[in-house]
Amino acid sequence: MFVKIEPRPEPSRVMKYCSPLIAAFLMLISGLIIFTILGKDPVQAFFAFFIQPVHDLYGIGELFIKAAPLMLIGTGLAIGFRANIWNIGAEGQMALGAIFGGYIAILFHGSNSHFILPLMILCGAIGGILWAAIPAFLRTIFNANEILVSLMLNYVALLLLEFLVHGPLRDPGGYGFPQSVLFADSAMLPILIEGTRLHLGVLISIIGVTVGWVFLEKSFTGYQLQVAGLAQRAATYAGFNYKKLIWTGMLAGGLTAGIAGVLEIAGPIGQLLPSVSPGYGYAAIIVAFVGRLHPGGIFLSSLLMALLYLGGESGQMNLDLPSAVTGIFQGLLLFYLLAADFLIYYRVRPGTAQQVDG
Amino acid sequence: MDFDIFIKILIAAVAAGTPFVYAALGELITEKSGVLNLGVEGMMLVGAITGFIAMSKTGSLLLAVASGMTAGALMAAIFAVLTLTLMANQVASGLALTIFGIGLSAFLGLNYTSIALPGIAELHIPLLGDIPVLGKLFFSYDILVYGSLMLFILVSWFLYKTRAGLILRGIGEAPKSAHALGYNVIRIRYLAVLFGGAMAGLGGVYLSVAYTPVWVEGMVAGRGWVSLALVVFATWRPIRVLFGAYLFGAITIAQFHVQGLGIDIPSQLLSMLPYLATILVLVIISRDLTAIRLNSPASLGITYHPDNL
Numbered sequence: 001m002f003v004k005i006e007p008r009p010e011p012s013r014v015m016k017y018c019s020p021l022i023a024a025f026l027m028l029i030s031g032l033i034i035f036t037i038l039g040k041d042p043v044q045a046f047f048a049f050f051i052q053p054v055h056d057l058y059g060i061g062e063l064f065i066k067a068a069p070l071m072l073i074g075t076g077l078a079i080g081f082r083a084n085i086w087n088i089g090a091e092g093q094m095a096l097g098a099i100f101g102g103y104i105a106i107l108f109h110g111s112n113s114h115f116i117l118p119l120m121i122l123c124g125a126i127g128g129i130l131w132a133a134i135p136a137f138l139r140t141i142f143n144a145n146e147i148l149v150s151l152m153l154n155y156v157a158l159l160l161l162e163f164l165v166h167g168p169l170r171d172p173g174g175y176g177f178p179q180s181v182l183f184a185d186s187a188m189l190p191i192l193i194e195g196t197r198l199h200l201g202v203l204i205s206i207i208g209v210t211v212g213w214v215f216l217e218k219s220f221t222g223y224q225l226q227v228a229g230l231a232q233r234a235a236t237y238a239g240f241n242y243k244k245l246i247w248t249g250m251l252a253g254g255l256t257a258g259i260a261g262v263l264e265i266a267g268p269i270g271q272l273l274p275s276v277s278p279g280y281g282y283a284a285i286i287v288a289f290v291g292r293l294h295p296g297g298i299f300l301s302s303l304l305m306a307l308l309y310l311g312g313e314s315g316q317m318n319l320d321l322p323s324a325v326t327g328i329f330q331g332l333l334l335f336y337l338l339a340a341d342f343l344i345y346y347r348v349r350p351g352t353a354q355q356v357d358g
Numbered sequence: 359m360d361f362d363i364f365i366k367i368l369i370a371a372v373a374a375g376t377p378f379v380y381a382a383l384g385e386l387i388t389e390k391s392g393v394l395n396l397g398v399e400g401m402m403l404v405g406a407i408t409g410f411i412a413m414s415k416t417g418s419l420l421l422a423v424a425s426g427m428t429a430g431a432l433m434a435a436i437f438a439v440l441t442l443t444l445m446a447n448q449v450a451s452g453l454a455l456t457i458f459g460i461g462l463s464a465f466l467g468l469n470y471t472s473i474a475l476p477g478i479a480e481l482h483i484p485l486l487g488d489i490p491v492l493g494k495l496f497f498s499y500d501i502l503v504y505g506s507l508m509l510f511i512l513v514s515w516f517l518y519k520t521r522a523g524l525i526l527r528g529i530g531e532a533p534k535s536a537h538a539l540g541y542n543v544i545r546i547r548y549l550a551v552l553f554g555g556a557m558a559g560l561g562g563v564y565l566s567v568a569y570t571p572v573w574v575e576g577m578v579a580g581r582g583w584v585s586l587a588l589v590v591f592a593t594w595r596p597i598r599v600l601f602g603a604y605l606f607g608a609i610t611i612a613q614f615h616v617q618g619l620g621i622d623i624p625s626q627l628l629s630m631l632p633y634l635a636t637i638l639v640l641v642i643i644s645r646d647l648t649a650i651r652l653n654s655p656a657s658l659g660i661t662y663h664p665d666n667l
Contacts (some may be wrong), residue, residue, distance in 0.1 A: 163626035290531035327461020
């Protein structure tokens with residue numbers, strides 16, 4: 001080995017912003033390799049996966065529709081992640097948001113009131129918050145690990161949603177299919193741009209990311225979260241209330257996931273189904289990390305992750321690529337990011353290798 | 359309740375608990391070295407599909423087990439490189455491993471979704487197996503169930519009766535001191551992580567080849583996460599892992615028996631049971647902060663590298 005790895009005197013700011021780009025680049029290279037292994041022409045497959053889905057206005061609209069829940073939830077999760085509070089339950093909190101919001105839509109099915117949509121969003125937010133409050137409560141009172149509790153609640157929430165659309169919330173005129181009634185127009189988010197499916201929820205999500213940015217960068221609580229994440233002892237000595245931070249971190253994720261759940265059913269879906277998310281709650285974890293736990297970065301990384309979802313669909317339609325490739329890309333992206341982050345703290349130089357392992 | 363039915367439920371609980379035994383004992387070793395690998399779910403899934411493919415191609419249980427364990431260990435190797443060599447955050451890396459494993463297993467299993475395997479036969483042990491009641495209770499399982507018991511004995515012996523086990527525990531408690539004594543902390547942690555991966559893979563193989571011998575996307579269904587909770591529940595002790603695994607096996611199958619008894623509860627609500635039970639158990643155990651602090655490896659989840667002071 002003729003390279004030397006040595007710690008940097010200070011973490012590199014440049015690498016901090018470069019490493020997501022390196023990760024994205026390595027993921028694309030891996031994509032070409034995977035396409036080749038699958039026996040596809042890599043250039044053609046690359047085009048079908050990454051270019052074709054967004055080559056027109058409609059496609060760009062679809063990109064933002066998919067990115068909206070990812071950026072919104074990603075921002076909410078980042079608030080907790082900054083303080084090492086791990087809410088892995090966004091998928092379930094999203095389902096609860098959909099259940100609460102969907103219930104309002106079904107309850108007021110005949111009404112044309114303008115208050116239905118705001119009420120749906122409010123109730124969805126409450127649903128997500130309540131579901132996130134369970135792990136927060138069990139963590140702060142009983143010290144139960146929030147990762148495992150929030151994760152377990154994902155399975156419970158999805159089963160609850162499934163139960164509801166098979167039973168109490170099923171469309172009575174729906175020939176027994178496990179789905180609710182199609183929502184009335186008053187419960188649907190209006191389309192923003194003609195010729196696309198781009199709906200108001202995308203705008204709401206972008207506003208949510210902006211609010212998250214102000215909260216994280218400008219509020220005292222945002223600062224406390226940052227300190228608690230970097231040096232928990234310092235935060236304790238400074239008298240920060242860590243329990244309060246746990247509640248803030250967990251509920252921020254629940255709030256955003258709950259709203260995202262409503263926006264999905266009142267936007268692209270239009271009714272309650274046994275499943276309202278293709279894993280957005282998990283993908284948002286990757287979005288948060290790749291976006292460096294910063295709302296601006298999260299906005300960008302949500303677009304990249306949305307492209308992976310779209311590419312998976314497009315590749316399946318055009319080239320018979322299995323859509324499961326999307327999950328592999330998502331995982332690889334996070335692996336590469338975590339690996340590339342090594343370069344924030346270390347640098348590689350030509351020279352003779354030192355004995356590093358002891 | 360009929361005594362025969364009771365025995366049948368016990369037997370079913372042991373079978374249902376076996377994937378937990380493998381995965382949780384593997385994770386126990388990993389965590390004892392001070393490393394928290396949250397990727398158990400992903401490693402089990404990849405192990406499950408790899409074992410399933412090997413079984414359906416060759417019909418050899420040995421090959422299925424070997425390939426499932428190798429696949430699990432390879433998955434764990436990714437985690438090890440990230441967290442041990444590149445010093446990445448263990449929580450984030452473990453989550454990435456699970457997300458990757460879900461995608462990879464779905465991808466590998468695309469052409470195997472409609473195949474059913476014959477399953478593996480129960481061992482018939484002459485004489486012992488013919489004893490009424492007890493013979494059935496103790497000697498009517500397939501070889502992988504006995505394998506998991508062997509693993510339990512091996513892990514208990516290794517941790518508490520061997521020098522290597524003592525070193526492993528020492529590294530989990532105080533990596534700096536172990537390093538100062540001349541032990542290669544990183545290398546030993548690598549081995550512990552790889553072992554955990556291989557066992558998670560084997561737990562997956564048991565699911566897809568023996569327990570329900572079909573491949574269904576995401577068929578591990580949270581068992582990897584439950585295994586992680588089991589290690590906490592067991593306060594990092596092998597015997598309690600074994601007990602907890604069978605308890606959760608019993609809870610997993612309880613839903614079928616409740617329905618069998620004619621109690622009318624929607625199946626989705628019954629399916630929530632194992633997950634709710636996991637939360638309940640976590641709460642009960644974690645409430646006692648002192649017990650957790652005394653029993654959990656002191657360096658668990660904290661990145662260590664000899665270069666860092």
